[in-house]
Amino acid sequence: MSDQSRHIVIVGGGHAGGSAAAVLRQLGWQERITIVGEEPLLPYQRPPLSKQWLSGEATEETLWLRPEKFYADATIDTRLGLRVTRIDRAAKTVTLSDEVMLTYDYLILATGARPRKLPLPGSDLHGVLELRTVADAEALKAALTQGARLAVIGGGYIGLEAAASAKSLGAEVTIIEREARVLARVACPLLSEFFETFHRDRGAVIEVNAQVAGLEGEGGRITGVRLGDGRVIPCDAALIGVGAVPNDELARDAGLSCDGGIVVSLEARTDDPAIFAIGDCTRRPLPLYDRMWRLESVPNALEQAKQAASAICGKPGPAPEVPWFWSDQYELRLQIAGIPFDATDIAVRGSVAEGKFALFHLGADGTVLAVEAVNASMEFMGGRRIIQRRKKLSRAQIEDMAVSMQQLAA
């Protein structure tokens, strides 16, 4: 490759950034690719961090998206432990935190999201943890000794997954949720209730409608979480999992359009034709639901990596996918297809009591908008197809187990 060859700079070495580099090579891009990553690690998978990493089943190597050798073989330059501090769109250059300047022909922003901070007294105490990176997961793992007391602030997916792993490792767990139910922002009340019961049955304490007033410590280490009603939940560590905020500052500073995430098209292109953005940091069109939305998921990162790489290589983009998500807690596998925007009814297929069921969220005209499946992969897979085709179904059809998923999806 000569110095004259074109250069794609990928800002961010997470799932989105790493995948974009790999897909660009698959689609035949033979010129230069550089990944700039803030963490000192090659692109890796984050989902196991709250699960297999904590239990010791995953190692750094099994987390990697691609082995080390891949980057050398595919001549992908990785600049790790560095941030991009500035984009000069007119000159088509980026400046790195070590003052090195790179010129680009195409720029792909894959800057991800970061855990939302709670402005709490005591946030700087030792033992106050968050979970996004391998370093975070390592700190959490070290805290999860037999009998250790973990307070989980926030009953979202990260919190519940970490709580399940912590209990399995012999720790005591209290989940503290501000809303009236866990998963309040992301699931319907029936599903919240199911998960609450499941976690309580496994010995976790769940405090709902609980405001956190502060974190208490002694000698610089956390000793408890003080609630709004004055009670203190004693703990040896507290994991804060209250959502994530997109890392869109770099794009904002460069004058790119942002609206709670970098605004992109279905090609993952920003309003600068030479700059793309992919993954958790973007606000993207959802054609199935006719709106702009920010998704935090691996499938979204991969879909947008393909969109950007296809556009750059002049290939047709991938067909739009139904957004989907998964979460593993104890022996429960939750798989969600679609998003229940404007849903007016819920049909329950299967048995909630037996822990094998799926909730179908229906629009006013009977269109299936989303399916939340617990230990029901057939319903999840069939649901994805039904949603993709915008099929309408009645509650009676869905709830009748004598009608197979094949028939429902046909």
Added chain:
Amino acid sequence: MPRITYIEYNGTEHTVDVPVGKSVMQGAIENNIPGIDADCGGECACATCHVYVDEAWLGLVGLPTPGSQEASMLSFAAVTQPDSRLSCQINVTQAMDGLIVRMPEGQH
């Protein structure tokens, strides 16, 4: 080390060495072979590592156990056939030296 041949939908062949104990999916991902997405990283949660096992190898590799997670996922994967498998669920053994798998037109 067992050699596995992956054939893309367009006919392009990739023959690579895959260590015993890895999955057929991992062999494709680690060699950046197009046509296998593996969104979920091998958790049998997404059905985007779907392959067709070459007829001569079906006896050795086998079909998914009826009623298993893999069978459920495959029942709605894109363009399934009787020889469909999720490649994350095929663990490579020495006896699989020479295995041939083909990729479907799409994984979504």
